[in-house]
Amino acid sequence: MKRIVATGTFDILHPGHIYYLEESRKLGDELHVIIARDENVRHKPKPVIPEQQRLRMVQSLKPVDYARLGSTTDIFEPIREIQPDIITLGFNQFFNEEKLKCDLEENGISAEVVRIEGYSGEGFCSSRNIMKQILIRRCKELQDDSTD
Template sequence: MTRTQTRTRTVVAQGTFDLLHPGHVHYFEQAAAMGDRLVVIVARSSNVDHKEPPICDARQRRDVVDALEVVDEAILGHEEDIFVPIEEIEPDVIALGHDQHHDEEAIEAELEERGVDCDVRRVDGREPRYDGELLSTRLIVDRILERRD
């Protein structure tokens, strides 16, 4: 690389992204601000074991995330090993959502084991900007059930 060339700083965000909402957009915007290129890994339904299974198919969730201007590329996660896409992308930063269940130290240890050199950072959450704004898929589903009951 010459002095006039700069290396693209790649950031990875990841999650389920079922029923997109302003909290997801906030996460993507904060993650994108950490670098030059934002790649979002959308979890396969089979890998979502920490909460209720997604309502929407993984491909649909990926396509909706990919349509957002702030996202440079959205891909599906690996069926069995969530670190495979990370190894392929070789990001500079992994941006975790403020409320994601991931253990940063465990992620860093696994990255080191696999020889992936990147920072792991957590984005800030945000409060609703007006009464009734829903920043959680769970809250959206709860509201739908409440109104349809």
């Protein structure tokens, strides 16, 4: 059985997330998804959606066999427990693939690292862009309401 691990924050789910998980799932028999803990997200703004809700949403997605929150102290802990054959990275995830491979090896994990291409479909494909559009549209509505 070939186990795949996909990781991410998954704040405000969008088609890009679904594509990433579908493409990851195609690489094996089981897709395990590790959701970033609120306190561990440092490379971008803190998530809007609390971690337990993000976990629940990811668990409900069709391509996902298992989903769990990551460790607050050791990012490799759940990966050691799962023992995946492949770890997938989204096209815009900040990991340096070569460094990650070395870190995995140092942690006794022999998994292939595969970067999934970006989603090329239409629509909102970025949590940040979705939030930006919400702000733009709601601010415009508020301005329009105040001039009435």
